[in-house]
Amino acid sequence: MFKKLVPSLSLIVLFAVSFITGVRAEENKNIILATTTSVQDTGLLDVLTSAFQKKIGYTVKAIAVGTGQALQMGRTGEADILWVHSPVDEKQFVDEGYGINRTTFMHNDFVILGPENDPAKVSGSMSAVEAFKKIAAGKTLFVSRGDNSGTHKKEKAIWKESGVFPDKDAYIEAGQGMAATVAIANEKRAYCLADRSSYLSLKKSINLLIVSEGDPLLINYYSLILVNPDKFSKINVSGAKALFDFFLSSDAKGIVENFGKEKFGKQLFFWDYQGKQF
Amino acid sequence: MVKRNSENNCSFGIIKENSFETRGRFCIFQNRPLDFILKNMIYIFEGFKKGVVLLFNLNGEVLAILKLSLGISIFATFIAVCIGLPLGSIIALKKFPFKKIVIALVNTGMGLPPVVVGLFVVLFLSRNGPLGFLQWLYTPKGMILAQVIIATPIITGLSLAAVQSFEPRFYRQILALGATTRQSICILIKEIKLSILAAIIAGFGSIISEVGAVMMVGGNIKGQTRVLTTATVLETHMGNFDIAIALGLVLLLMSFIVNLALTFIQQSKVKQE
Amino acid sequence: MIKIKDLKLDFPGRLSLFIDKLAIGKGKVFTIIGPNGAGKSTFLNIIALFQEPDKGVIEIFGDNILNLRDKLIFRRKISFVFSRPYLFDETVYNNIALPLRLRGIRDFKAVDETLDLFRIGHLNANKAPTLSQGEMHRVALARAFVTKPELILLDEPFLSLDPIYKESLINDLRGVIKSNEITAIFVSQVQTEALTLADTIAVMKAGRILQQGNPQDIFTMPDSKEVADFIGVETVVEGTIVKKEDNLCFVKAKDGFLEVVSIYNEGDRVLVCIRPEDVVIARHIDPSSARNHFKAKIIDIKPWGLEFKLNLYCGFNLIASVTKQSVKNLDLKIEDEVFAIFKATAIHLIKR
Numbered sequence: 001m002f003k004k005l006v007p008s009l010s011l012i013v014l015f016a017v018s019f020i021t022g023v024r025a026e027e028n029k030n031i032i033l034a035t036t037t038s039v040q041d042t043g044l045l046d047v048l049t050s051a052f053q054k055k056i057g058y059t060v061k062a063i064a065v066g067t068g069q070a071l072q073m074g075r076t077g078e079a080d081i082l083w084v085h086s087p088v089d090e091k092q093f094v095d096e097g098y099g100i101n102r103t104t105f106m107h108n109d110f111v112i113l114g115p116e117n118d119p120a121k122v123s124g125s126m127s128a129v130e131a132f133k134k135i136a137a138g139k140t141l142f143v144s145r146g147d148n149s150g151t152h153k154k155e156k157a158i159w160k161e162s163g164v165f166p167d168k169d170a171y172i173e174a175g176q177g178m179a180a181t182v183a184i185a186n187e188k189r190a191y192c193l194a195d196r197s198s199y200l201s202l203k204k205s206i207n208l209l210i211v212s213e214g215d216p217l218l219i220n221y222y223s224l225i226l227v228n229p230d231k232f233s234k235i236n237v238s239g240a241k242a243l244f245d246f247f248l249s250s251d252a253k254g255i256v257e258n259f260g261k262e263k264f265g266k267q268l269f270f271w272d273y274q275g276k277q278f
Numbered sequence: 279m280v281k282r283n284s285e286n287n288c289s290f291g292i293i294k295e296n297s298f299e300t301r302g303r304f305c306i307f308q309n310r311p312l313d314f315i316l317k318n319m320i321y322i323f324e325g326f327k328k329g330v331v332l333l334f335n336l337n338g339e340v341l342a343i344l345k346l347s348l349g350i351s352i353f354a355t356f357i358a359v360c361i362g363l364p365l366g367s368i369i370a371l372k373k374f375p376f377k378k379i380v381i382a383l384v385n386t387g388m389g390l391p392p393v394v395v396g397l398f399v400v401l402f403l404s405r406n407g408p409l410g411f412l413q414w415l416y417t418p419k420g421m422i423l424a425q426v427i428i429a430t431p432i433i434t435g436l437s438l439a440a441v442q443s444f445e446p447r448f449y450r451q452i453l454a455l456g457a458t459t460r461q462s463i464c465i466l467i468k469e470i471k472l473s474i475l476a477a478i479i480a481g482f483g484s485i486i487s488e489v490g491a492v493m494m495v496g497g498n499i500k501g502q503t504r505v506l507t508t509a510t511v512l513e514t515h516m517g518n519f520d521i522a523i524a525l526g527l528v529l530l531l532m533s534f535i536v537n538l539a540l541t542f543i544q545q546s547k548v549k550q551e
Numbered sequence: 552m553i554k555i556k557d558l559k560l561d562f563p564g565r566l567s568l569f570i571d572k573l574a575i576g577k578g579k580v581f582t583i584i585g586p587n588g589a590g591k592s593t594f595l596n597i598i599a600l601f602q603e604p605d606k607g608v609i610e611i612f613g614d615n616i617l618n619l620r621d622k623l624i625f626r627r628k629i630s631f632v633f634s635r636p637y638l639f640d641e642t643v644y645n646n647i648a649l650p651l652r653l654r655g656i657r658d659f660k661a662v663d664e665t666l667d668l669f670r671i672g673h674l675n676a677n678k679a680p681t682l683s684q685g686e687m688h689r690v691a692l693a694r695a696f697v698t699k700p701e702l703i704l705l706d707e708p709f710l711s712l713d714p715i716y717k718e719s720l721i722n723d724l725r726g727v728i729k730s731n732e733i734t735a736i737f738v739s740q741v742q743t744e745a746l747t748l749a750d751t752i753a754v755m756k757a758g759r760i761l762q763q764g765n766p767q768d769i770f771t772m773p774d775s776k777e778v779a780d781f782i783g784v785e786t787v788v789e790g791t792i793v794k795k796e797d798n799l800c801f802v803k804a805k806d807g808f809l810e811v812v813s814i815y816n817e818g819d820r821v822l823v824c825i826r827p828e829d830v831v832i833a834r835h836i837d838p839s840s841a842r843n844h845f846k847a848k849i850i851d852i853k854p855w856g857l858e859f860k861l862n863l864y865c866g867f868n869l870i871a872s873v874t875k876q877s878v879k880n881l882d883l884k885i886e887d888e889v890f891a892i893f894k895a896t897a898i899h900l901i902k903r
Contacts (some may be wrong), residue, residue, distance in 0.1 A: 030413065030416075032416065037515070040512070040515075041512075041515050041516045042516075043516070046500050049500075050500070050501075059502070060499075061416040061497060061499050061502070062497075062499055062500075063416065063497045063499070064498070076404075076405075076406055077405055077406065078404050078405050078406065177515045178515070179514065179515040179516060179517050180515065198517075201516060201517050201518075202517040204517075205517055205519065232405075234405045234410070
C-alpha cells in the first residue's frame with residue numbers, strides 16, 4: 001500500500017508547489033474591475049473585456065455585483081477600478097476620497113414595464129413620476145430589485161420625486177438581479193422598472209409590455225472610477241489605468257455603439273464621452 | 279361548484295383563494311386551459327431541444343467551462359479524500375480526550391452551508407484578508423480551496439462512520455497479525471472500500487453541484503472562473519433559458535459519468551457476497 | 552515463561568478481573584474455561600495488549616509487557632485467533648502470507664509448510680469468502696502459525712463448528728502446537744475441547760481463577776461448589792488403549808480396565824469420560840449387557856439437586872449419580888463396597 005501512496009503524495013506536493021510558485025508569475029497582471037449586473041447580463045461586459053485582453057496582456061477579473069457592493073469593494077480596496085451607474089452615490093464615493101478620475105462615458109435608459117391589461121392605466125403617462133404615482137394610486141403590484149443596485153437606486157429616486165410610495169402588500173422586493181425581478185413581475189402580472197437592454201433580451205419569454213419610456217429621468221448614466229491608490233497599497237495602478245484608457249478609447253466607442261444592433265435591432269448603449277480619445 | 283372568494287390574475291389563468299373544494303391558492307385554467315398548458319410546455323420543450331443540440335455541438339466555450347468544472351471538482355475531491363480519509367479513520371480508531379466533541383464538530387461540518395464557506399473564503403483571500411498575498415481570489419485556486427473546505431468534512435464524517443462500524447474485533451485481528459498502525463489502516467480501508475467509495479461519491483457530489491461558494495470566490499469570470507453551475511445561473515439571469523438548460527444537462531451528464539466510474543469500482547467488490 | 556502477578560482490571564459497574572499469581576510453562580497449553588462474562592476474553596486481551604489493566608505485572612519473554620514502549624515487537628512474537636476467522640477478500644495463500652508481508656519477510660516458504668500442516672494445500676488459490684465455515688477456521692489457524700510464534704492466544708476458535716469437523720481440526724492443532732513447542736493460552740466454554748488441548752486447566756468465574764490444575768483433578772475433584780457447579784462433575788481418567796478388537800477398545804485406566812466403543816487405535820493415549828447418569832450402582836452383579844462392571848468402594852455421598860452424587864473408587868475415581876430412592880433401597884453408606892456398572896457405549900474417549 002505504501003508503494004502506491006508515495007507517488008500520489010509527491011504528485012500532490014508537486015501540484016501544491018506549482019500553485020504557490022505560480023502566484024509569483026501573476027503579480028500585477030490582474031486587474032479587478034467591480035461592475036454591475038446590468039452590463040454583464042446584456043453581454044456588453046464580456047465583449048469589452050475580451051477586446052481589452054486581446055489587445056493588452058492583462059487579465060481582467062470582472063466581478064459583476066450590484067452598484068452598492070461594487071462601491072463597497074472600492075471602499076476596502078478590493079477592486080482596482082469601478083464601472084457603475086449611480087451618480088449620487090458615485091459623487092459621495094469620490095468626495096469621501098475613495099475614487100479619482102470619475103468619468104461618465106455612456107448611458108442607456110430604463111423603461112417601466114407592466115402587464116398587458118395595464119390595470120393602473122399607466123400607459124400614456126407623460127413622465128416617469130406620473131407613472132409611478134398612478135401605480136401607487138391604483139394599488140397594483142410593483143416588483144423592486146430591492147438589492148441596492150443602480151436600478152434599485154434609480155427606482156427609489158423616482159419614488160422620492162413622486163412623493164408617494166405603494167402600500168406594503170403591493171410592493172415586492174425581489175432582492176435579485178434584473179432577469180429574476182422581471183420574471184417575478186411577469187408571474188405576478190406586476191409593474192417594474194428595468195433597463196431597456198434587459199427588457200429586450202427577456203422579451204421573448206415574458207408577457208409584460210413597456211408602459212412608459214423616454215423620460216430624461218429614466219436615463220441611466222454609466223461612469224468609470226479609479227479606486228484611489230493613495231488609500232490602498234495593493235491597487236494595480238498601471239493595470240487599472242490601462243483598462244480605464246481602453247474603455248474611453250475609440251475602439252471601445254465602436255463596440256459600445258454597435259452592441260446589440262444585430263441581436264435586438266436597435267442600439268442599446270449611447271456614447272457620452274467627449275474627452276481625449278486614445 | 280367552486281366558490282370564488284377573491285381573484286387575482288396568474289400568468290395562465292385565475293388564482294382561486296379559499297375555494298370550496300380546496301384550501302389555499304392554485305391556478306385553474308380559464309377559458310383556454312389546453313392552450314395555456316401547451317404554450318408553457320412548448321416553451322420549455324423548445325429550450326430543452328435547443329439544449330440537447332448545443333450539447334452535441336459542444337462549442338469551444340462550453341467545452342472550456344466543462345473542463346474547468348471537472349478539473350476543479352475532481353482535484354478538490356482528491357485533496358479532500360487525502361485529508362478526510364486518514365483523518366476520519368484516525369478519529370474513529372484512536373482514543374483521545376474530547377473524542378465525542380470532535381466527532382460532533384465533524385458532523386456539524388458535514389452540514390456546513392456552502393455559501394457561508396464561500397463568504398469566509400472570500401474574506402480570507404481578499405486583499406485586506408490574512409491570505410490576500412496568495413492572490414487566489416477570483417482564481418480557480420480559490421475555488422478549489424472553497425470546495426476542499428466543503429467536501430472534507432463530508433468525507434471525514436462518512437469515513438469516520440464507516441470505520442466505526444467496522445467490527446472492533448476484526449481491527450484487533452489485524453493488529454494481532456503484526457500490523458503497524460499505518461498498515462492496519464490501509465488494510466481496514468481496503469475492507470470497507472464500499473463505504474469509502476460512497477464517501478467519495480458524496481464528497482464529489484456536494485461540490486460539483488455547488489454554486490454559491492464558487493460564485494463568490496471565483497467571480498464567474500468568463501474564460502477564467504466560469505464553471506457549469508455559475509454559467510447556468512448567468513444564462514438564466516440573461517434570460518437564455520435554452521442555454522441554461524443545455525448547461526444543466528451537461529452538468530448532469532458529466533456528474534453521471536464520474537459517478538458511474540466510481541460506482542463500478544465500488545460495486546466490483548460486491549459480486550461475491 | 553509467562554509469569555503473572557497481582558493483575559487487576561476494574562470494570563466500573565461490573566465485576567473486576569483479579570489474578571493474584573499465575574505461571575505458565577514454556578510449551579504448555581493453558582486452558583481457561585468458565586461461563587460467559589467470566590473475564591476469559593478480557594484476560595487474553597490484556598496479554599495481547601488490547602486492554603490495559605489497572606495494575607499488575609505480566610512477564611513474558613523475560614520482560615514486563617505492560618511496560619513496553621514498543622508494543623509492535625511483542626505483538627509480532629505472538630498470534631491471536633478469534634472466534635471468527637476474520638479473513639480478507641483474497642486467496643487463501645495471500646491470507647496466510649499476510650503476517651509475513653506485514654513483517655517485511657519476502658520468503659514465503661513457511662506459507663506452503665503451514666498449508667500442508669493444516670491440510671489445506673488444495674485450497675491454496677481459492678478466494679477466502681468462498682470457503683466453508685470449517686475451511687475458514689483452518690485458514691485462520693494456519694495464518695496464526697505461519698510466523699512460528701512463541702505464544703499463541705486462542706479465544707474460542709472453534710465456535711460454531713460442527714463436532715466432527717471440530718475434532719479433526721483440534722487434533723491437527725494439537726499436533727502443530729506440540730511438535731513446535733508453542734506455548735498456548737486457550738479459552739473455551741466447551742469442556743471437551745478444553746480437555747483435548749489442555750496441559751493445565753483453570754476455571755474462571757466472575758473475574759477470578761477458582762481452581763487451577765491438571766484436567767483430571769479439576770473434573771473429578773473440584774475444590775469448591777462454584778467450580779463443581781460449573782464443571783458438572785464427571786469422571787475423567789487418563790488411560791491408554793492397550794488392545795482393539797473390531798470397534799471395541801480395551802483401555803487401561805489407572806488400575807482398572809475398561810471396554811469402550813471407539814474409533815481410536817491401539818496405543819492411543821486417551822482421557823476416559825463417563826457421565827454420572829450412565830453409572831448404575833448395584834449390590835450384586837446383574838447379568839446385563841453392560842460389559843463394564845467394577846467392584847467399587849463408596850468414598851463419599853453428597854446430595855446433588857434431586858439426586859445424590861457418589862464418589863467411588865474402583866481402580867480409578869468414578870462419579871455416579873443415583874436417585875434418592877436408590878440410595879434408600881440399596882442402603883448406601885460411605886465405606887460400602889458395591890458394584891458400579893456402565894455400558895461400553897456410555898464411555899466417551901478423548902484422544903490426548
